[in-house]
Amino acid sequence: MKAMLVDTTRCTGCRSCQVACKQWNNLPAVQTRFFSDGSMQNPAHRSSKTWAVVTFHELPKNNRPGLFFGRLQCFHCVDPACADACPVHALKKTKLGPVVYDPGLCLGCRYCQMACPFNAPRFDWDKPVPEIRKCTMCYDRVAAGGRPACVAACPAEALAFGERSEMVAEAEARIRQSPARYVAHVYGKNEVGGTCVLHLAAVPFESLGYPSGLPDEPVADHIRSAMHTVPYAMATLGLALGAVAWVVNRRMENTGDKPDKAE
């Protein structure tokens, strides 16, 4: 299973990755005005036309100015909530790692959007024939043995790509080697069961706009137990309701309490 490693401490906010993403995936530019955030972030959010956004955070550090970057995209969970949420398998986790989408199956119910803890899937709100769109980790390139377009474009080598186990090891090695540079946490190693986009940062992840406090269990675990009770509930109800109806009707017959006859 492949994974991307995003070392936000190496990021310079150049956004080559953002443009490379649009170029490779043939996504249109969106209309922006000035900047959408206190610093130079644009656009404000990911959308069906912007699958990855470099986020800008002006955070003073030791009373001096500081500028930090984050990168939001589909994190390609190891056990993705969206794929479990989707009633028609339009979103699927591939063995290679990317979570991919098939518009031919999709209902447009947008449950994937609700389910994703990272708000990754985006919807074509402006189209009568909409699709769910999000980062595909350049599945086409990766399947052909390549790297995602953003990784190839990054001049700072803030983005790396490889086997997930190697990326986790690399991330942990970087923290070990430069403990002062990083917060001691590989975001995505364990979050919601692990993601295939791993992150390193110099400041706490929630200050860079990453969802915080995520459990280590996959989000889908929460529905699995509920879903697994369905056949039990059916069988139990089937037996119980039948039995009740039998008993109640037998008793009413015995007492002659037949409403249709009584009235």
Add this chain to the structure above:
Amino acid sequence: MTNHWIDLQNADVIMVCGSNVAENHPVAVRWMEEARKRGAVILSADPRFTRTSAFADRYCPLRSGTDIAFVGGMIRYAFSNNRLNYDYLRDNTNASFIVKPEYAFNDGLFSGFDPASATYDKASWAYETDENGVPLQDPTMTDKRCVLMRVKAQYKRYRLKTVCGIVGAPRYLYEKFCDLYTGTYENGKAGTWLYAMGGTQSTHGTQNVRAYSVLQLLLGNIGIAGGGVNALRGESNVQGSTDMALLYNQLPGYLAAPAEKDKTLADYLAARTPKSADPKSANWWQNTPKYVASLLKAWYGPAATRENDFCYDWLPKYGRDCSYVNLFSGIESGDIRGLVLFGQNPAVSGPSCQRQLAALSRLSWMAAVDLFETETASFWKRPGANPSDIDTEVFLLPAVASVEKAGSITNSGRWAQWREKALDGPGDTKPDLWILDALYRAVRKEYERGGVFPDPVVNLAWNYDGADQEPDPRKVAQEINGFFVAEATANNRSFMAGDQAPSFAFLLDDGSTACGNWLYSGSFPGPKPEDNRMAARGIKQGDDRIGLYPGWAWCWPVNRRILYNRASVDANGQPRDPARWVIRWNAEKSAWEGDVPDGPWPPGDRYPFIMLPEGHARLFAQGLADGPLPEHYEPWEGPVQNALSSQRHNPLLLSAKGKGPAKEPGSPERFPVVATTYRVGEHWQAGALTRNTPWLIELVPSAYAEIGEILAMMLGIKNGDRVVVETARGSVEVYALVTKRFGTFRVGGKILHEVGLVWHFGYEGLARGASANVLTPDIADPNSRIPEYKAFLCNVRKAAEG
């Protein structure tokens, strides 16, 4: 760059001062990161906390235009903490040279100043020499008149407190910078200094760069891996165009352009060929006659003979300052009537660009070669102009983009890299070479019918047609490399007519060689396409030791990747830094190993700085117009008095009066806020390309000014408000980016504020906005004539609603 991009990985301390490398040269950070992996520290000094500062390990604020104070303080710190590389200074620099006793420095003025003309008589800045003209030296470097002591005396005044009071930095930050950077004085430690327009676009820009050089020499950081004074060029091929004589006072290969006083070739060569009486000085420029003769042969072909001075008479001789700013004065006055612009957009990029726009309508004709209709190309229909009032005939020739044509570009590290055409340009677009070729042929046709002085035009050696009858850039490259026009023997090798020159060492002054640019000789040393060394893409094992990659592309001169590399070795040719050695002498083989050395001589045979007649790098230099040592002055529009002398700004600026800026400088009382201009990573220069690329417009859609939170609070400006920024030249309305990243500067007891504006915008293209260059002063550095875009005074206010 004395070094090159990959070499940044070898540094122990990387100082980014006067540059925003992460935004404007994004690929560089890859090599800076490599250095950091090895434990290097990255320092960023800048008026505002940039994306480079975010990438760096430490940041120190630096008010625009105060680099010399910043560096001067470091020089003093190095002296007072004994952080000088004395061996290096003695062997490689003019530290031990004795300066004439008449030399003096007093209250901001060097000796020899003539207030009437605002120029220096530089005679007193010369070395004392012996009877043969060899400079006198004091190897102990303790003589009061020796250069090192002169330097020490000059910067004694640059105390920490004084400097912090000028640049506006907190002392603890600045002191830490001094400590970290001067720590590279030891052998085996390397510090690199990266600068760009923040250093050069100043009325003392050349002296800014000199200051970086002086510090680097004192610390022994020139010529070594991971060191150097590294100019990060502002455009991908500006190094190449400078090499090919971008400036009016140069011929290709940094040969001086003939001036009016150089009446004959002999006059020219006598004046322009430096001499040295010291046998250990290589004095490379003594070869000037060979390069000039070869250049003229390349231009005029058979018409150029030894007898007619190789048609030297046909060269134009300049009689006055024809630099960029004065070019527009020439247009204003009607001296210049036609203008050809190749990918240039002065209506956005020129200082006081409103004045330049107005000047354009004085032209009879203008031809703009570009990918899009730029602001300059459409000046006649700009907002507020009445096309019927403008008589200028304007031609717009569609050019192809860089990937749509073959040719070489030379990067900041002096690597000439050949690129093949990736795809055809759309429609009728043509490569620049095609357009130039067609233009020349049309002009020659006119002159063949007659005209005033047709000889230089009709006799030009001009045939670059390739197999397909289209001009072939390879033919141009081969001519630039140079070739033999006649059978000759050079350097003990014999050549046939038509042979490509192997390098400039084989060029001759007798007319048997032709060479378009001696610096590039060796880049295309054979007739076949595979002889094009600029197209070489070879990587050998071991190339990654210090990252020279000699088989990848070609670098001038003679593929030397690190300039002045002789300074990296001791008298025996052994490297001062054995771990990251650049060159070393193999005594057994009697040969150099590693990079191409500065000349083939064995160690100790020649002084290391072979381009200078004294063979030693200049801490103290006679060459510049405005002083032998860099001295701090406020910008032309400075917000405060000079804290170091009563000389407020560069004394030579007086000479610019009358023919220079159209308006008087704005006063700090009326314009209390310091202003600067810069670029962002998302846009390119004057914006013709990027402001027509929606993906980039999405990222930075509009012109804006960055304003610190405190100033914004005082002025009642919120993030995203429209603000008016006004200077003595004009005013613009832009968005306000209120940011924590612009602090205040405590200068001379005052709190100063600074704002910064991006200058990419104009009124054409998909994304439009005000050009910051409406505000910038058209006052230039007295040496380089680069305008002071980077430090001026302004006033900021919230724009009226609606």
Add this chain to the structure above:
Amino acid sequence: METKRTSPGAWVVRAVALAGMLTIVYRFWRGLGAATNLNDGYPWGLWVTVDILAGVALAAGGFVIAGTVHLFGGKKYESLARPAILTAFLGYLLFAFGLIVDLGRPWNLFNIMLFGNHESPLYEIGWCAFLYTIVLFLELLPAVFEKFSWGRVKAFYLKTSPWVVIVLLTVFAAAMTRSTAWTLVIAGILLGWELLMETGVMPRDTQTPILLIMAGVIFSFLHQSSLGTLYLMMATKLDPLWYTPVLPIFFFISAVLAGVSMVALEAIAAEKFLRHPVDLAPITTLVAKMPLALGLYILLKLEDLASRNVAGELFQFTLPAAAWWLEIGLGAILPLFLFLKRDFIKKRGGLALICGLVVLGLLINRTNVSLTGITVPRWEPYYPRWSEWLVTAGILCMGFLAYDWLTVRLPIISVKRAVAA
């Protein structure tokens, strides 16, 4: 009656229905973004909350009454059954219609049947709602047979409908479990009951197929609770005041309560606006049993909050806390207090008020779960666009019109039947 149908109110209903339908046309023409304020931060809005979550819950009266009457021997409530079933049937048709309006790619709707992901709660809801609508249709058919006196058809219906039900439930079991064993178990249970009835061991209700009613209850239980399961996926987004592993149970209980209240409200409304004669007695009797369930519901909610150590958040000055108190205060506590007043529900106004509060409580609850309690960082809050309100109102008005049209033409209202008889 006719005068009511030409009254200004009736024309308003028709106008709103028409405007709603036109807005739907606009929505399909220009896309969801043009017709709604939905966005990537809030991809589910008013339509999901009201048309789907609340709509389905409020239609729960159908299975509750049907089950009570036919399974639990509550024959005294029989007069409520047909209106409730009709309401439920119309409710589900409108729910399906609302769903199609809300879906981005409704033409792929039947992919659920063909390529479904049986792990998804939406898949289960889709199947259940689809099959339950069929069940409701079957439950309604006798009224049609009566209207046209199709005795033989009805006999055929009574004979075959158990088998239809067995097939439906078995198919559903197979679809949900993808397990032969489970499919056989479910089929076995159903076949067992049918066999017992066929052989006379177990008495058979000659008028109503008992398996049909059972299927209705099973499907309803499953999808009413699964609407809660949907939100178990929003573990990281839904406020802990609502996010609980037992959310499906709460959804089911609240749906039962609100479903019953809705039946009562409909009866009162039908009497007032459509001049249907209504016998309030069974309704009052049924509603009188609600305090127990309401109290249980409140206790369960509090116990759940306490066990998850989030009860403290109720007493913080936050929007979710206020929303929670509004929901429980209006929808559960206040009705409970009103029940304390003797004979309060005997009066139409009192009955309507209590049931109205319970229905309102459910609406607030569903809104809280689907909108108020969802936090989306760095996103402007979502407020429905006027066109969203118009579509929801339009669909509702379509429902009124359909209900009126059908009750006039089919023997639905029992008192009328009684009178006619």
